[in-house]
Amino acid sequence: MLDTLDPSPTPGLVKTQDPHKLSHVNLTLEWQDTRIQVQHNQSREEDFYQLSNVSNQYNELSTQFTALSVQHNFNWRGVDSHLWLSHSRLDEELFSQGAAPGAFLGISSPNSGDAFYGDIIFNDDTETRLQWHNDWAIRSHNSMQFGLEYRHIDIPASYADSNFDLGDVANQNIPIRYYGDEFGRTITITPSNRDIVGLYGQYQHQLHEQTQLTLGVRYDEFSSIGSHLSPRFAWVQEINNHHSIKFLYGEAFRAPTEIELNTQNNLTLQGNPNLKPETVQTSEVIWLGQWPDTGVSLGYFESHYKNAIVRGLSGGVHVRENSAINPTKGVELELSHQFNEQWFTRVSYSHFHENPDSAYRSSKRLASLEVNYQYLNWNANLAATYHHDQENPVPEDVGPRPVIEGAWLLFAKLQHQFNGQWHSFMQIKNALDKQYQAPADQPSVALADGLPNRGREILMGLTWKY
Numbered sequence: 001m002l003d004t005l006d007p008s009p010t011p012g013l014v015k016t017q018d019p020h021k022l023s024h025v026n027l028t029l030e031w032q033d034t035r036i037q038v039q040h041n042q043s044r045e046e047d048f049y050q051l052s053n054v055s056n057q058y059n060e061l062s063t064q065f066t067a068l069s070v071q072h073n074f075n076w077r078g079v080d081s082h083l084w085l086s087h088s089r090l091d092e093e094l095f096s097q098g099a100a101p102g103a104f105l106g107i108s109s110p111n112s113g114d115a116f117y118g119d120i121i122f123n124d125d126t127e128t129r130l131q132w133h134n135d136w137a138i139r140s141h142n143s144m145q146f147g148l149e150y151r152h153i154d155i156p157a158s159y160a161d162s163n164f165d166l167g168d169v170a171n172q173n174i175p176i177r178y179y180g181d182e183f184g185r186t187i188t189i190t191p192s193n194r195d196i197v198g199l200y201g202q203y204q205h206q207l208h209e210q211t212q213l214t215l216g217v218r219y220d221e222f223s224s225i226g227s228h229l230s231p232r233f234a235w236v237q238e239i240n241n242h243h244s245i246k247f248l249y250g251e252a253f254r255a256p257t258e259i260e261l262n263t264q265n266n267l268t269l270q271g272n273p274n275l276k277p278e279t280v281q282t283s284e285v286i287w288l289g290q291w292p293d294t295g296v297s298l299g300y301f302e303s304h305y306k307n308a309i310v311r312g313l314s315g316g317v318h319v320r321e322n323s324a325i326n327p328t329k330g331v332e333l334e335l336s337h338q339f340n341e342q343w344f345t346r347v348s349y350s351h352f353h354e355n356p357d358s359a360y361r362s363s364k365r366l367a368s369l370e371v372n373y374q375y376l377n378w379n380a381n382l383a384a385t386y387h388h389d390q391e392n393p394v395p396e397d398v399g400p401r402p403v404i405e406g407a408w409l410l411f412a413k414l415q416h417q418f419n420g421q422w423h424s425f426m427q428i429k430n431a432l433d434k435q436y437q438a439p440a441d442q443p444s445v446a447l448a449d450g451l452p453n454r455g456r457e458i459l460m461g462l463t464w465k466y
Helices: 166-170 258-262
Strands: 002-005 014-017 020-031 034-046 060-076 079-099 116-139 142-155 158-162 184-189 192-208 211-222 226-238 243-254 278-290 294-306 308-314 317-323 328-338 343-354 365-375 378-387 407-417 422-429 457-464
Touching: 142 258, 166 184, 184 258, 192 258, 278 308
Parallel strands: none
Antiparallel strands: 002 014, 020 034, 034 060, 060 079, 079 116, 116 142, 116 158, 142 192, 158 184, 192 211, 211 226, 226 243, 243 278, 278 294, 294 328, 308 317, 328 343, 343 365, 365 378, 378 407, 407 422, 422 457
């Protein structure tokens, strides 16, 4: 797909493309109560838009992710349990043009009118996870789930190789050192590691035939960051054979990431080591209607935030900061119907009537329509999704944020099960090749109309089980 953008490194409109290559391998081996899974994903994106700029023949993002996990199921004293151990590694390399030719002419040493190029490398980010989960059926009317998790995250130093010194450019040190074809190296993320311990428990009790109570709690502790106790509550009341109502409450805890804390010498983001974790408290009331072939749910939700991590600006560079923000409030509606053994449909609609000011990039109305057809070994699925208007960031001195119009998108998927071993599929994303925009990641006059999204994509896959 060709898109026309007006990037900051070069003047005027530029014709570019957005090629994307993706490969995915997933191997699962099972023997009795033990399962071993190996996963490898790699992708490559060229040209188009990287770090708020377009540079054909140079911009490129390559990502590789590899994970190995082992799970063993067992039963002890009537409790169904499993132990799960995994290790993963993430490598990324980003090539991007940061400024047009002549941008540093007269302010570089030795003086140069070359374009500003950089190669940003995120290598060997690893995570090791261990989980022990238990499911205890105490009696026919009550049960308990409990366990613990441990995670160790190791983030080595990330760096950028560039022809102009990235630290000088980011920190506006004049004259800017110029390295030519040799390229100089600058640290962009300081090394760090993190240990995370989580303990959780949940008790479910059928108080009587029409009432079910769930009580849960989770404790998380992040090294060098802090800890939090998150309760959870659910009450399900069946009114009659067709109607029931749910009352839900839960808290969530998010610690700042290493990128949000430790980024430096970056043209678009500056780390904030003083960030605190954010918490959110969510309450929901949901009415459920269920008939033999039809299901309906209507819910109201509210989310209130404490120490919310939001985007801020410091000297034209984004920095994450804790802030008091407005709550999120809205309603959700879902309707499903099974016409017969072959045809099934589902419709959903969400409306956010209150959002934090920082969520201007998000749509206040979302909708979807899905139709599924099943016949023998064939399955066909057609889905349409809608997102309402969004606002696009622009520099503060430009004026009000432009509005990006909402859009309907169509998706299709066809699957065939040849036998117990072979399964194939073909998927089409944005089947009508709709041209639509998304908010840019940085305020930009050039992208005031938004960032073009990807057009029609066709994916084909084959699965073999043996």
